Amino acid sequence: MSAHGFGRPIAPEIIKAAQRGQPDALKRFYSHFADAVLRLCSGMLGSAEDGRDLTQDIFIKAFACLADIKQPLAVGGWLKQLSVRLALDTLRQRNRQQQLSDDESDNISDQSWNSAIDSLTRLDDVERIMAVLSEQQRVLVWLYAVEGYSHQQLAELLQLSEQNVRQQYRRALTKLATQLKQGEL
Incomplete structure (x- = not known):
């Protein structure tokens, strides 16, 4: 810690x-x-x-x-x-x-991932930024990028396969990176 x-x-x-x-x-x-x-x-x-x-x-x-x-x-x-x-x-x-x-009633490079995370942590209105993600994606990004959980730990917590966690995480970061590039966030 x-x-x-x-x-x-x-x-x-x-x-x-x-x-x-x-x-x-x-x-x-x-x-x-x-x-x-x-x-x-x-x-x-x-x-x-x-x-x-x-x-x-x-x-x-x-x-x-x-x-x-x-x-x-x-x-x-x-x-x-x-x-x-x-x-x-x-x-x-x-x-x-x-x-x-x-x-x-999705492919994104490691450098782009880091860029998206860096942008996320520098911005003041994290709530608004994270709102573009699904609930599951928001939880994955937050726990992995901000709280430091590993993909394996997230898989156990969320009762998903590690591959599924990695895939959802990549999709979430792709979505954030795209929105950040377009200036929508």
């Missing part, structure tokens, strides 16, 4: 005090990780508003489970996994609801 976001070190005494439920420590824990959780959730869900809602839910769940953490120094990784899992659950639930409502 890096020195920012989920990998930013937090004092073990803050974690231990938060595990005991001390309000000041819980507040410091939240302040320490809130931006990373919000960024991950907003990126995966494609909406800052949905990201804020899920961030609240994640911290409620995290506070309830915090006492069970055996290695306080690994809390950032644990919180990241919890956030990804709950964001994926939210997307799956959204897809199920969409299916119910429906029932009721």
Whole structure:
């Protein structure tokens, strides 16, 4: 992990005090990780508003489970996994609801991939940019490019083949690169 976001070190005494439920420590824990959780959730869900809602839910769940953490120094990784899992659950639930409502009524070079990712990380309005992608593509790009997951890890998380993950990722980057070249983003 890096020195920012989920990998930013937090004092073990803050974690231990938060595990005991001390309000000041819980507040410091939240302040320490809130931006990373919000960024991950907003990126995966494609909406800052949905990201804020899920961030609240994640911290409620995290506070309830915090006492069970055996290695306080690994809390950032644990919180990241919890956030990804709950964001994926939210997307799956959204897809199920969409299916119910429906029932009721590519080749790109490695250099181009890197260029698309670089452009994506430099732009301010990531939510608008990622909106051109399908939900699945947005999740793949966000988790791979921004959060550092491997294609193999994504395949396991999303219950897809690694080849399918790579193919969807390429298509997503092709779409982003095309839109960026055309100046539509």
